[in-house]
Amino acid sequence: MRRLALSDEVLMRVEKPARYIGNEINSVVKDGERVAVRFVMCFPDVYEIGMSHLGIQILYSMLNEWEDVWCERVYSPWVDLDRIMREQNIPLFALESQEPVKNMDFLGITIQYEMCYTNILQILDLAQIPLMAAERGEDVPIVIGGGPCAYNPEPIADFFDIFYIGEGETQYRALLDCYLANRAQGGTRRDFLKRAAGLPGIYVPQFYEELYHADGTVRGRKKLYEEIPDTITKELVRDVTEVHYPLKPVVPFIKVTQDRVVLEIQRGCIRGCRFCQAGQLYRPVRERDADRLKEYAAAMLENTGHEEISLSSLSSSDYTQLNELLDFLIEDCSRKHVNISLPSLRIDAFSLDVMSKVQDVKKSSLTFAPEAGSQRLRDVINKGLTEEVILKGAALAFEGGWTRVKLYFMLGLPTETEEDIRGIGDLSNKIAAAFFETVPKDKRVNGKVQIVASTSFFIPKPFTPFQWARMCTKEEFLDKAYLTKRGIMEQLNQKSIKYNWHEADASVLEGVFARGDRRVAAVILEAYRRGCLFDSWSEYFHNDIWLQCFADCGLDIGFYTTRERAEDEIFPWDFIDCGVTKEFLLREWKKAQAGTVSPNCRKQCQGCGAGRFGVGRECGGKL
Amino acid sequence: MKVRIKFAKYGAMKFIGHLDMMRYFQKAVRRARIDIRYSEGFSPHQIMSFAAPLGVGIESYGEYMDIEVLSMTSAEDMRLALDRVMAEGVEILSVNVMPDTVKNAMASVAAAAYRIRRKSEDARTAVAYGGEDAGGGAAEGFQIANLNEKLQAFLAQEHILYTKETKKNVLELDLKPGIYELTAEPDGAVRMLVNASSGGNVKPMTVMEQFFVFAGADIPQTACQVIRLETYADMAKEGEAHRFVPLAEMGKYI
Known part of the structure; x- marks a missing residue:
């Protein structure tokens, strides 16, 4: 039996010791002496969040399929264990072997949201790895970052040896072979990084320097070696049906956020919503073959014992083989007593029919994401959902027995006016009214309808048409939330409408990180040193410390958030080629300001640039 | 079925x-x-x-x-x-x-047998199964002299009172009726058979804590490993003495 890294005494003292013992069904244990490469994959947040992430399951499974590699997992120790590890100087350990992370060859960190940046430093710190990449010695693991935030890696560039830009399935073998070859030849850490820098999708930040104008904007970049590339092009899977998929995902003992089989049906999105980063980063759209997905579903349910399966994609309704796949799942799952959860479905007669077959209508709620309160603003953000469609969908749903509707909106979108904000209340009210019009009094189950309107604050993200946009200040955000609330209170059906909004402080910080440059790293480091950790958890978010750190580091928050960028400004992330061109994004930014919509990829190609990969049906590819 | x-x-x-x-x-x-x-x-x-x-x-x-x-x-x-x-x-x-x-x-659970042993320093998740210990056969006994005599003397008391603090009040309870057997094992660990029914469940560490006080042994709770050995039903008819039977074997007694 494996020896655990933590003593019984420690494990009995911390909340949920199961976070730290490994041993889960389908976790992979190999003989550490008999593999050439030891890899640890990390999601820098608490276990229950990290274990819910599909990307790590994919890479974990893929890397472990290779005989010469052992990939393990690690997540952020929660605050209770964090304190004990520091007090007792316990090095961070990998879950499977329970051996220190610092003894591994690679530490891969997936970076899914900006608010985990201090958690990355916690991981490195507890692992006893020098925080600054430049200070790491020969026997320290190579630290790799990946995931959506790696598309603007500059604010955390100092902490990583390598960023892997794009989808993980394609270059890891080449990267590990490069590492093994370098080791066989007795090469140094720097030798390896130089070799790696020549691989597609691989970015070695310490070989580049960011240069600035006097006004603080980026002037350009200087590279240390002539042979390394100026531009890093994202990696993408060409055939998503044939690529590796984790048929034996790890099954956690404790309840995690995503406690189910996840079937990724496609990558990319045809929609082109202008605020959405994922919609641009993962182009072109690539569908998995439905027959293959059926096999996967059966195998994964069998291998995990999960009682629920969920389809994953940015917009499931756009998956062309959806009917076929759902027919199969409904049939197969009801036989096996397995529930189906269907996120990101457009609400129409078809989806309501499917949902009524797989969900308890009385208990479930329907979700619409109009994102903006008025048609004008929805045109600005290119969200194709019209009021008519929403009201029609809601009415159909009410007829079908649903009584709960969730609505998601954003506040602070470019060109937003008070009228647009008041539209949130108006729309919510119209949906409530649709209930009373559609459902006769004697058929109202609880006699009432519940509309929950939630707003988040809009944060401009790199590689979106809104990357030039001005972000609101905290005060502006709060005024907008107040106006939204007042708008809802004025409605006839206000008793049926509940309104939620988020804190604004964390959004401002996220805005800085999202479009930050390399200078922001100093603030992150300083905030971590002063105790900031788990910033995405509101109870652990200390805005006062962050503000002080910006002041002490001499960095102006407004420079990163409220400043509207000139069209020709060089962005810190411009050296990355994610497929869509800056010209396309600028065209979309101008169209947004004019309130002009762009048709989706399936209707008419907008020439975004991702077509040059030659994959995806919409882009003229076969798959 | x-x-x-x-x-x-x-x-x-x-x-x-x-x-x-x-x-x-x-x-x-x-x-x-x-x-x-x-x-x-x-x-x-x-x-x-x-x-x-x-x-x-x-x-x-x-x-x-x-x-x-x-x-x-x-x-x-x-x-x-x-x-x-x-x-x-x-x-x-x-x-x-x-x-x-x-x-x-x-509904059948009436009693449970436990073994309580000392955790060895380096046997962090030592496996007691088959007497093997990850620490390499480190002693599992409590090193209390005349352990069995002391256990019997402890059990011979008329009452074994202890105070239980709940959220609302402090209760004085008697452990004695719930302890059916209490003996030393050859290696110096403790074995006990106690009430495990929903109405009168006795926690083995509560017994051990009281015993350590009784025996004047300074052993922290964290140094003890509790191992449940068996769970029993009571097949006695009304008025009879306990007849504890492992739950797996209940079918034989119908």
């Missing part, structure tokens, strides 16, 4: 709580393709119930759960099928088809 499954839980698995073990077995039953019966209704659930919850940190070689199945080949096939899909540290010890008239495991 009612099936009673006996399992062991040790090593790292002792840190998995009761509710998570239930979730674990729900998934395991699916992986093992057991033709379990589901309840009726819109969200059917497996017909499965556990005998006596085990506290986090306690190991056991006498855990039980009942399930109802629609079909099965043989008890041994089911034992193997389930055992194959277990995580390290959970073992399926036996599977018994029970007569329909048998009371379910949870």
Whole structure:
């Protein structure tokens, strides 16, 4: 039996010791002496969040399929264990072997949201790895970052040896072979990084320097070696049906956020919503073959014992083989007593029919994401959902027995006016009214309808048409939330409408990180040193410390958030080629300001640039 | 068909709580393709119930759960099928088809036997199974001189009183009626048979704490490993003395 890294005494003292013992069904244990490469994959947040992430399951499974590699997992120790590890100087350990992370060859960190940046430093710190990449010695693991935030890696560039830009399935073998070859030849850490820098999708930040104008904007970049590339092009899977998929995902003992089989049906999105980063980063759209997905579903349910399966994609309704796949799942799952959860479905007669077959209508709620309160603003953000469609969908749903509707909106979108904000209340009210019009009094189950309107604050993200946009200040955000609330209170059906909004402080910080440059790293480091950790958890978010750190580091928050960028400004992330061109994004930014919509990829190609990969049906590819 | 499954839980698995073990077995039953019966209704659930919850940190070689199945080949096939899909540290010890008239495991629990040993310094998740210890056979006894005499003297008291603090008040309770047996094991560990029924459950560490005070031994709770050895039903007829029978064997006594 494996020896655990933590003593019984420690494990009995911390909340949920199961976070730290490994041993889960389908976790992979190999003989550490008999593999050439030891890899640890990390999601820098608490276990229950990290274990819910599909990307790590994919890479974990893929890397472990290779005989010469052992990939393990690690997540952020929660605050209770964090304190004990520091007090007792316990090095961070990998879950499977329970051996220190610092003894591994690679530490891969997936970076899914900006608010985990201090958690990355916690991981490195507890692992006893020098925080600054430049200070790491020969026997320290190579630290790799990946995931959506790696598309603007500059604010955390100092902490990583390598960023892997794009989808993980394609270059890891080449990267590990490069590492093994370098080791066989007795090469140094720097030798390896130089070799790696020549691989597609691989970015070695310490070989580049960011240069600035006097006004603080980026002037350009200087590279240390002539042979390394100026531009890093994202990696993408060409055939998503044939690529590796984790048929034996790890099954956690404790309840995690995503406690189910996840079937990724496609990558990319045809929609082109202008605020959405994922919609641009993962182009072109690539569908998995439905027959293959059926096999996967059966195998994964069998291998995990999960009682629920969920389809994953940015917009499931756009998956062309959806009917076929759902027919199969409904049939197969009801036989096996397995529930189906269907996120990101457009609400129409078809989806309501499917949902009524797989969900308890009385208990479930329907979700619409109009994102903006008025048609004008929805045109600005290119969200194709019209009021008519929403009201029609809601009415159909009410007829079908649903009584709960969730609505998601954003506040602070470019060109937003008070009228647009008041539209949130108006729309919510119209949906409530649709209930009373559609459902006769004697058929109202609880006699009432519940509309929950939630707003988040809009944060401009790199590689979106809104990357030039001005972000609101905290005060502006709060005024907008107040106006939204007042708008809802004025409605006839206000008793049926509940309104939620988020804190604004964390959004401002996220805005800085999202479009930050390399200078922001100093603030992150300083905030971590002063105790900031788990910033995405509101109870652990200390805005006062962050503000002080910006002041002490001499960095102006407004420079990163409220400043509207000139069209020709060089962005810190411009050296990355994610497929869509800056010209396309600028065209979309101008169209947004004019309130002009762009048709989706399936209707008419907008020439975004991702077509040059030659994959995806919409882009003229076969798959 | 009612099936009673006996399992062991040790090593790292002792840190998995009761509710998570239930979730674990729900998934395991699916992986093992057991033709379990589901309840009726819109969200059917497996017909499965556990005998006596085990506290986090306690190991056991006498855990039980009942399930109802629609079909099965043989008890041994089911034992193997389930055992194959277990995580390290959970073992399926036996599977018994029970007569329909048998009371379910949870309602039957009357007593449990425990072994309490000292944790060796470096045997952090030492496995007690078969007397092996990850620490390399380190002593598991409490090194209390004349342990058995002291245990008997402790048990010979008229009352074994202790105070239990709840959220609302402080209760003075007597442990004595709930302790059926208390003996020293040859290696210096302690074995006890205590009430484990829902009405009068006795926690083994509560007994140990009182005993350590009685014996003047300064042993912290964190140095003790509790191991449940068996869970029993009481098959005595009314008015008779206790007749404790392992839950797995209840079918023989009907």
